[in-house]
Amino acid sequence: MRWPALASMATGIGLLFPLASAIDARRPPPLELDETLLPARLLPLLAFGHRETAADLLEIQITNFVIRRIDKIGRPEADRLWTVYEAILSLDPQNADACWRGSVYLSSVANQPEAGILMLRRSLGEEDPEHPFPPGLPPREPVHPLHPRRWLLYHELAAIEFLMLRNRAKTEEERLHHTRRAGELWMLAGQQKDAPKWLIDAGRKLAQRGWSAREAFAYEVRLWEARTRSGDEAQRKEAQRRLQEARCALVREELQERVRLLRERGHPLERLGDLPGLETRAPDTLADLDPLGVGYVLVDGRVVAPAFEAARLQRDLEGRFLGWRAQHPDRVPTLEDLGVHKLSKYLEATIDAQGVRVRGRIP
Structure with missing residues (x-):
């Protein structure tokens, strides 16, 4: 009796693994988080007593x-981010840092700055006339x-204006508008409880007269440098x-100022490699001065950074x-x-079923 039982058990174990593999092969893909999420207004009731943990x-x-989708985040993923972070903030509305993280994901990672602004404004309880709340949006606490991290929400609003909307502007008037709005928001951030006081001085300077393009990109470099040392892996x-792009643009503006000064002194240039005192091993392209590795070119007196232009277009496309x-889904655009x-x-630019790739070049 003993040996038949052992043989039967061994046969069962031998069949168990192929059977489990067959079941796994037919198992449907797991539902995404927002597909199983209950409406945000019900979550605080269901998680009563454990809201912050949930x-x-x-x-x-x-x-x-x-983190899994970092290189393929578009509008559908942004909608998912919005849904889940609204649920998080309905459970823990005083978690200012969670609101900040959600807005960074939406504005910087998903390239949806308006959605980031809306999330921040809802946590501040202040509607922005330029970005009004959509009708039918449920209220949120x-x-x-007097929250000690409330200043961070104004700071992020200013950063979106300065880093995203200003760089997306089509005209100098629009750029100046977003620059001054950023300054006003940084001043407001500096007036909040426990806020760094340097925000007031930086904001006042920005709001009153704006900055030159070189000053603006220099400050942008500082902001992105700070973000490489904070947040999670995806944000860093x-x-x-973005830091490398900002550094590329900063070098462009520094070169542009030198070109302008020479032109005003009666010494127009035909190529950037002829700039006096320029230390470069690639005078035809200045590729060694470009953090993105492509270089700079002079076009009708204007310094062009092909790699920077490519990065901006890539993100948009x-x-x-x-x-x-x-x-x-069955066609490639x-x-x-x-x-x-x-x-x-x-x-x-090249396009295939996997995505769009744009690169800068100097012919």
Whole structure:
């Protein structure tokens, strides 16, 4: 009796692993977090007594989601971020740092600055006339006026104006508008409880007269440098990428100032490599001066940074590509489909089913 039982058990164990593999192969993909999430207004009731813990668990899951999708975050992923962070903040509305992290994901990682502004404004309990609350949006408890981290929300609003909306502006008037709004918001941040006092001085200077392009990019470099040392892996990775872009643009503006001074003194240049005192091993391209490695070129008296222009276009087209593919999953868009009808000779773009890639070049 003993040996038949052992043989039967061995046979069962031998069949167990193939059976488990077959079940796993037919198992449907797991539902995403927001697909199983109950409405935000019900979560505080269901998590009564454990609201902060439930909020922390949700944020751990959505952070892992961002890290997995860091290179493929478009509008659908931004909508998911919004849904989950609104749930987190309905559970723990006084968690100003969670609101800050959610807004950074939306504005910097998902490239949806307006959504980041809306999330911050809801936690502040203050509607912005330029970014009004959508009709039908359920109310949410704001952060207390004396919360020691409330200043961080104003600081992030200023950063979005300065880092995102200013760089996206089409005209100098729009850029100046976003620069001054950033200054006003930094001044407001500096007036909050426990805020760093340097915010008031920096904001006042920005709001009163604005900064030159070189000063603006120098400050942008400082902001991105700070973000490479804070936040989670996804935020630091994105900040490092933006930091290199800002450094590239800062060098461009420094070169532009030198070109302008020479022109005013009656010494116009035909190429950047002829700038007096320039230390470079690549006088034709200045590639060794470019943090992005492509270089700079002089076009009708204006210094062009192809790698910086490529990075900005790449970020814009990534979001358009994901949105287009969501509507046309069986087709690969052309540049015209994504709204680009003419490409600079200093840019090169390729599109396939995996995405859009734009690179700068100097012919």
